[in-house]
Amino acid sequence: MSETLTTKRGPKAPSRAAVRYVLRRLGQAVLVMLLVVIGSFVLVKMSPGDFVDTLAGTSEMTADQMASLRARYGLDQPVPVQLLYYMARLVTLDFGFSPANNAPVIDVIAKRWPVTAILVIASVSISMVVGTLLGVMAARNAGKPVDLGLSVLMLVFYATPSFIIAVLMILIFSVKMNVLPIAGFASIGMGYTGWDYFKDVAWHLVMPVSALCTFYIAIYGRIGRAAMLEVMKLDFIRTARGKGLRERRVIYVHALRNALLPLVTMAGLQVSALVGGAVLIETIFGLNGMGRTAFDAVFQRDTNLLLGVVFISSLCVVVVNFGIDLLYMLLDPRVEVK
Amino acid sequence: MKAPSFTLGRRAFIASLAASTALPMASLPSRLLAQEAKAGGMLRTVAWPAPTVLNSAISTAGTESFIAPKMFDGLLAYDTGLVPRGQLAESWDIAEDGLTVTFKLRDGVKWHDGTAFTAKDVAFTFMEVLKVIHGRGKATFAALEAVDTPDDLTAVFRLTTPSPAMMRALDSRESPILPAHIYEGTDIQANPANTAPIGTGPFKMAEYEVGSYIVLVKNPDYWDAGLPLLDRIIIQFVADAATRASMLEAGQIDGVFLNMLPAPEILRLDALPDFERDTKGYEAMPSAQQLDFNLDNEYLADIRVRHAIAHAIDTDWITQNIWYGLGAPGKSPLHVDQKEYYTTDGVPSYDYDLEKAKALLDEAGFAPAANGMRFSLMLDPSPWGTESIGAAPYIKEQLRQIGIDVTIRTQDFAVFTTTVWTERKGDLVLYTVNLGVDPVIGTQRFYWSKSYNPGVAFSNGAHYVNPQVDALLEAAQVELDPAKRKAQYAEFQQIVMADLPVLPITNIFGANIVNVKVKDTTIDALGALGGFSRAWIDA
Numbered sequence: 001m002s003e004t005l006t007t008k009r010g011p012k013a014p015s016r017a018a019v020r021y022v023l024r025r026l027g028q029a030v031l032v033m034l035l036v037v038i039g040s041f042v043l044v045k046m047s048p049g050d051f052v053d054t055l056a057g058t059s060e061m062t063a064d065q066m067a068s069l070r071a072r073y074g075l076d077q078p079v080p081v082q083l084l085y086y087m088a089r090l091v092t093l094d095f096g097f098s099p100a101n102n103a104p105v106i107d108v109i110a111k112r113w114p115v116t117a118i119l120v121i122a123s124v125s126i127s128m129v130v131g132t133l134l135g136v137m138a139a140r141n142a143g144k145p146v147d148l149g150l151s152v153l154m155l156v157f158y159a160t161p162s163f164i165i166a167v168l169m170i171l172i173f174s175v176k177m178n179v180l181p182i183a184g185f186a187s188i189g190m191g192y193t194g195w196d197y198f199k200d201v202a203w204h205l206v207m208p209v210s211a212l213c214t215f216y217i218a219i220y221g222r223i224g225r226a227a228m229l230e231v232m233k234l235d236f237i238r239t240a241r242g243k244g245l246r247e248r249r250v251i252y253v254h255a256l257r258n259a260l261l262p263l264v265t266m267a268g269l270q271v272s273a274l275v276g277g278a279v280l281i282e283t284i285f286g287l288n289g290m291g292r293t294a295f296d297a298v299f300q301r302d303t304n305l306l307l308g309v310v311f312i313s314s315l316c317v318v319v320v321n322f323g324i325d326l327l328y329m330l331l332d333p334r335v336e337v338k
Numbered sequence: 339m340k341a342p343s344f345t346l347g348r349r350a351f352i353a354s355l356a357a358s359t360a361l362p363m364a365s366l367p368s369r370l371l372a373q374e375a376k377a378g379g380m381l382r383t384v385a386w387p388a389p390t391v392l393n394s395a396i397s398t399a400g401t402e403s404f405i406a407p408k409m410f411d412g413l414l415a416y417d418t419g420l421v422p423r424g425q426l427a428e429s430w431d432i433a434e435d436g437l438t439v440t441f442k443l444r445d446g447v448k449w450h451d452g453t454a455f456t457a458k459d460v461a462f463t464f465m466e467v468l469k470v471i472h473g474r475g476k477a478t479f480a481a482l483e484a485v486d487t488p489d490d491l492t493a494v495f496r497l498t499t500p501s502p503a504m505m506r507a508l509d510s511r512e513s514p515i516l517p518a519h520i521y522e523g524t525d526i527q528a529n530p531a532n533t534a535p536i537g538t539g540p541f542k543m544a545e546y547e548v549g550s551y552i553v554l555v556k557n558p559d560y561w562d563a564g565l566p567l568l569d570r571i572i573i574q575f576v577a578d579a580a581t582r583a584s585m586l587e588a589g590q591i592d593g594v595f596l597n598m599l600p601a602p603e604i605l606r607l608d609a610l611p612d613f614e615r616d617t618k619g620y621e622a623m624p625s626a627q628q629l630d631f632n633l634d635n636e637y638l639a640d641i642r643v644r645h646a647i648a649h650a651i652d653t654d655w656i657t658q659n660i661w662y663g664l665g666a667p668g669k670s671p672l673h674v675d676q677k678e679y680y681t682t683d684g685v686p687s688y689d690y691d692l693e694k695a696k697a698l699l700d701e702a703g704f705a706p707a708a709n710g711m712r713f714s715l716m717l718d719p720s721p722w723g724t725e726s727i728g729a730a731p732y733i734k735e736q737l738r739q740i741g742i743d744v745t746i747r748t749q750d751f752a753v754f755t756t757t758v759w760t761e762r763k764g765d766l767v768l769y770t771v772n773l774g775v776d777p778v779i780g781t782q783r784f785y786w787s788k789s790y791n792p793g794v795a796f797s798n799g800a801h802y803v804n805p806q807v808d809a810l811l812e813a814a815q816v817e818l819d820p821a822k823r824k825a826q827y828a829e830f831q832q833i834v835m836a837d838l839p840v841l842p843i844t845n846i847f848g849a850n851i852v853n854v855k856v857k858d859t860t861i862d863a864l865g866a867l868g869g870f871s872r873a874w875i876d877a
Contacts, residue, residue: 048761049752055390055397056755056795061473063794072527101548102390102533108548166578174588182585183384183576189545189553286576288550296387296577301752 025325030319037307038315041086044303045079047159051099051301073099086307095311096304100297105308108293113312115185116289118201119281120274127216128267134217135224135258142229150221158218166211166284173207180207183286207287212278216270220263227259234258260331268324272317379875380570381856382591383583386598388549388575390438391532395463395514398473403511404596405573407869408554409450410514410537413441413460416863419677420621420775423862426455426515426538427493427508436500436818443491447561449517455649460493461485467526471840478507478779481816499816502823503778509622510539511867512775519795530589540566540871550575555864560871566873583607586851592875593852593859595866600724601662604851613851619666620848622775623782624673627656627665627725629733629841630767630799632782637704637713638765644838646698648688652687655690657844660729661833664849668842670831671781673773675845678820679827686835700735704741712741718758720769721751728770729843756797764799770846777827778815785834786811804840 052069055061061069065113069077074085089096095105138150173180181204188190192200232255240254241247279291290309297306385401413427424430427441447455464485468475486494497504507513515538520531535543538561541554554571576582576593583603585591587610599607608615631638633645636646649761653667669687672680704712717733719726727748734744743765749757758764774780781798783789787808790798807830814826826827834840852859852864859866859873 047753049756053755053760053795054752055399062476063791063792065471065473065476066793069527100390101388103548109549111548170581170584170588175584176588178588180586182590183581184551184574188551188572188574189570284581285575286574286578286581288575290546292577293549299750299752 027323028223029322030157032318033311033314036303036310037087037090038083039312040307041083041303042079043312044298044306045082047301049301050075051303053302069099069293073097086304091309095298095308098302100300100302100305105304105329108305109308109312112288112290112293114125115282115287116275116278116291118205119208119212119278119287119289121204123212123216123274124210124270125265128214128220128263130213130262131217131220132224132256132263135226136228136251138221138225139228139232142225150225154218154221156218157214160214162211162215163213163280163284166207166281167206168286169210171184172337182207192319208281208287211281211284212274216266219266219270221264223266224259227262228255231255231258235259250302257331261328262328263286264324264331271320275313275316339389344459360397369647375567375858375872375874376876377564377567377874378569379567379869379877380572381568381593381859381873382572382574383593383595384574384576384591384598386575386577386582392535392543392552393514393516393544394465394511395472395475395516396527396532400596401575403867405552405796406514406535406537407510407539407553407864407867408541408571409535409539409543409578410448410510410516411869412508412510412513412515413736414505414508415868416506416509416622418618418621418863420863422505422508425469425510426460432505436816439495439497439505441493441495443493444529444561445491447538448559449519449538450542450557451517452518453517453519454490455515455517455538456490456492457485457487458490459515459518461487462497462522462576463513463516467516467521468513472513472525474774474779475513477783478504478512491855500818501816502818503776503815507779509806509864509871511622511864522802540869542573544570564870566871568870572871579603586613586853589853592856593850595850595859597664597846597849599851601664601849604849605662607851612854614854616850616852616860617847618859619850619868620864621675621863622865622867624675624773624780625769625770625846625848626668626673626773626776627661627729627768627843627846628668629843630764630769631841632762632765633763633839633841634801635715635765635800637715640702641837642698642702643704643714644841645688646695646702647737647739647742648693648838649691649698649731650740650742651841652690652736653843656732658733660725661844661846665844666845668845669835671785671834671840671842672777672827672831676773676777679777679824679831681691681828681831683828686829692736692739699740699742706741708857710741711738711743714743714745715765716763716770717744717746717766717768718754718764719746719748721749723752723770726768726770731779733766741808759795759797759799760793762799762801768797768843776829778811782811782815784840785830800839802834802837804833804837807833807837813870 051073052066052075055069056066074082086096098105098108101108134150138147141147170182174182185204186197186201224300235257237250240250279288279295282289282292290313294306294309298310359657383402387401389401389405391397391402392405394402411426413425414422415425417423422654426444426447428444429442431440443457443460449455457699464479464482469479469482477667481497481499482495482504483498484496486496488494511566517536520536521529533546540557540560542557543552545553551572551574556566556569560566579600582594583599584608586594602616605615631644633639657663657665657667666674669682670680674680699712706712719730730746734746736745758767772780784805785802786798787803810826810830814823817823817826850859855876857874857876859870861872862868
């Protein structure tokens with residue numbers, strides 16, 4: 001995305017250039033989505049075995065029963081025909097049926113999407129806020145013991161895989177102290193609503209969100225520290241100080257705003273990584289999100305479901321990246337579209 | 339001196355209580371020990387993988403088999419030792435020629451939607467569902483020609499040949515009775531009731547979140563007065579075995595059934611005072627680890643090679659180290675728990691002896707090349723569980739020592755079943771499998787020439803053809819005289835252990851691990867696969 005952006009002085013006005021840019025990005029997005037759909041379909045179809053094979057493996061079946069199931073799900077058709085059917089349905093936003101869940105793909109995704117969305121939103125915002133604050137704190141104290149301590153902490157966060165953190169937290173907070181629930185998105189069968197439900201879900205997500213956060217806290221911290229140190233050397237900071245502004249205002253308004261650009265870029269990457277990459281955390285904490293769904297769909301050869309998840313996730317990544325580019329323009333008026 | 343009891347943790351405290359009461363109680367007769375069952379309470383447990391449907395007539399997969407019997411009843415239940423007892427059938431009568439079985443059905447049974455249960459439901463279930471859709475049903479009920487319903491409470495099974503195996507397969511897991519008024523005239527596999535079950539069983543479905551959890555609540559109108567005892571059962575679908583163990587240890591669930599924890603975790607938790615292990619209630623699903631020899635392979639076609647491999651693999655080592663002792667070394671195609679038919683009398687066995695193995699390979703004419711290897715084979719371990727993948731390197735090393743170069747191929751589930759059974763590209767196939775409640779249902783498929791069927795998983799993958807074995811299996815299928823049937827299966831065991839198309843590795847012992855407050859989850863041969871109608875919580 002960065003090559004489409006240039007820095008240029010001059011008045012900022014919604015121009016034809018901006019409209020053209022948006023249209024071009026949309027065209028690119030459609031192309032990306034098309035490649036994603038065809039690519040994932042072909043990849044899944046290339047691997048041996050289909051859904052009926054996996055079903056037959058867990059539930060003994062005769063050859064007739066397998067053939068009739070293949071016919072039921074259209075798996076007896078040639079692969080190009082299956083792909084055409086699939087794309088034709090996709091145009092009408094029909095994602096097909098997930099045999100493994102015995103439900104329409106759209107229903108499955110509708111149930112699981114919020115789990116991942118909440119995980120992603122919570123971990124991105126928490127890690128960004130906490131990481132940035134730690135980075136600023138380190139930058140303000142550059143070279144002092146606070147900076148050193150934070151560097152060590154961030155190195156540990158950076159180097160420890162999220163699943164190790166997850167397992168350690170389970171051992172400490174659930175097995176030993178018995179305060180946090182291990183698995184699930186909410187207490188089952190309690191019928192909580194409103195604020196109680198919110199608290200219940202939050203309580204269930206403390207460990208998974210923390211496990212997803214630590215690595216990114218370290219990243220934001222390190223990037224934030226470096227960017228702050230860079231910005232603090234610039235002339236306008238000296239000017240701000242010269243004007244007699246309070247240090248807090250200099251740091252958090254003048255400097256931080258300018259140091260935010262690399263952090264926003266990182267947030268875009270984090271969203272993309274988490275949408276599909278939370279498989280491990282979703283597995284450990286028994287959360288039924290998009291990552292786990294995609295993972296299971298691959299192993300069950302549940303093509304419709306996998307493609308549905310990939311489609312929605314890619315769409316989300318494309319949209320988020322687009323939003324990040326717009327955010328760039330807001331944060332730094334010098335950044336303008338070509 | 340400081341009183342140590344104040345610093346004791348919760349577990350240690352319970353342990354000390356147990357220790358202080360154990361001695362006086364040990365001298366009491368056991369029936370006084372049996373506590374009064376309490377009604378009420380909730381049982382929380384886990385399962386994996388998440389079910390596709392909630393009906394074990396449509397899918398015989400593991401989770402379906404665990405959940406569905408809580409909501410459905412069968413005609414019969416089986417006490418320990420597989421002694422039949424009435425469930426939806428109050429009594430039954432087998433004609434002398436074995437060709438008709440008359441079931442008198444229980445009066446006053448209601449489906450969860452309030453409709454009356456009748457013989458029509460029984461006829462419909464067997465003829466339209468179990469014989470057609472159920473994975474094993476087609477074989478189990480092959481002899482069942484028709485079900486007559488002279489009145490609402492009588493179902494007469496008409497058979498073309500006697501079928502002793504059928505009488506073993508009438509429980510709530512294997513043959514749940516479905517409501518005809520819901521299913522009749524519909525596309526059975528697509529019926530919405532498959533995920534919103536209407537049964538006659540002790541529990542009704544209250545809440546189901548596909549892929550996440552299911553909540554079952556007590557059926558207040560259950561025919562067995564006073565049962566079930568539990569108010570609720572909550573089953574969460576949790577993918578990670580370590581998570582399941584942590585949930586149990588943290589008290590967030592009350593029990594893990596059907597070996598859903600790895601053996602070391604079961605043994606570790608069992609050693610803690612809060613938990614106990616239960617290995618009963620697995621008669622209806624004896625399972626085993628076995629090694630198929632693909633007889634279409636030029637080397638494995640030679641019986642001396644198969645015998646050599648059997649001598650090179652120490653099945654006791656695998657049982658102790660891979661299964662952590664939760665099993666017995668395999669000595670027969672049947673499971674040691676299939677007590678009626680299992681025998682080692684006159685059955686060839688293969689002691690662990692590398693020299694004998696090498697001599698057999700020499701005799702077969704496969705001399706070692708310069709690198710010490712005689713020939714190469716592919717070994718496919720099954721990807722479910724960890725035990726087959728764990729045992730594969732041991733087998734590779736053992737066979738290397740006798741000059742067979744083994745390559746281990748680990749694959750995902752779909753690829754494994756496709757390569758092995760559809761494409762038949764496997765040489766040695768190591769997997770765990772359910773041996774069924776009767777040899778006809780579980781074991782026969784691996785040895786019967788007619789079940790050689792590429793494309794069908796867990797069929798005769800060895801491609802074993804022995805007319806004598808076929809004749810024995812087919813005779814035992816219809817033999818009503820227990821003594822004769824026993825003799826037939828004894829001869830079968832002797833022959834196939836000599837021919838060795840399949841090397842039995844370990845007879846697996848099933849295990850549940852539950853919190854000590856959970857009582858009576860195993861009351862009969864079906865164990866945790868039953869309805870949990872008498873399970874209760876001592877809270």
